[in-house]
Amino acid sequence: MFSACGGSAAYRREMLDEIGLLDDDFFFSMEDVDLAWRAQLAGWRCVYVPSAVVYHHLAATGGGVTASYYDGRNNLWVIAKNYPGALLRKHWPKIVRAQARLAWDALRAWRGEAARARLRGMLSGLLSLPRMLRKRRAIQAASKTPPEVIEAMLSPVGGPEGG
Numbered sequence: 001m002f003s004a005c006g007g008s009a010a011y012r013r014e015m016l017d018e019i020g021l022l023d024d025d026f027f028f029s030m031e032d033v034d035l036a037w038r039a040q041l042a043g044w045r046c047v048y049v050p051s052a053v054v055y056h057h058l059a060a061t062g063g064g065v066t067a068s069y070y071d072g073r074n075n076l077w078v079i080a081k082n083y084p085g086a087l088l089r090k091h092w093p094k095i096v097r098a099q100a101r102l103a104w105d106a107l108r109a110w111r112g113e114a115a116r117a118r119l120r121g122m123l124s125g126l127l128s129l130p131r132m133l134r135k136r137r138a139i140q141a142a143s144k145t146p147p148e149v150i151e152a153m154l155s156p157v158g159g160p161e162g163g
Contacts, residue, residue, distance in 0.1 A: 006032025037082035072121025
């Protein structure tokens with residue numbers, strides 16, 4: 001298991017003391033994904049408990065235009081902040097293609113307000129990358145998990161088919 005949805009996760013205090021809490025910059029979306037990346041890189045593991053019962057209303061606090069903006073921005077931030085350098089060098093063409101595909105899909109749906117919000121979010125994410133790259137230095141310097149271990153836990157870049 002790479003990560004859990006923040007609405008269904010229980011975290012060890014020692015882990016949070018070591019890697020920090022949710023990053024306030026990730027307001028609204030993917031803050032749990034960022035936390036999971038930092039935990040994995042620091043050597044912590046996520047455990048799936050099939051007997052657990054969680055009631056979580058997805059998108060109960062948003063969705064649509066707002067979610068599209070923050071998903072567009074924060075997805076880029078997660079990659080910039082957490083993706084190990086060795087894996088970036090190996091997979092950057094696929095990562096760029098996947099992001100370009102998302103942007104192209106939004107451009108094709110230009111008339112939709114959510115599509116335009118996604119593009120604004122992606123632009124905001126690109127323009128604010130220096131802030132995430134400053135955070136990246138500390139995260140990557142403290143990483144204890146070899147890139148090949150991280151890679152083995154991830155889905156292929158671009159989706160299940162690896163495209």
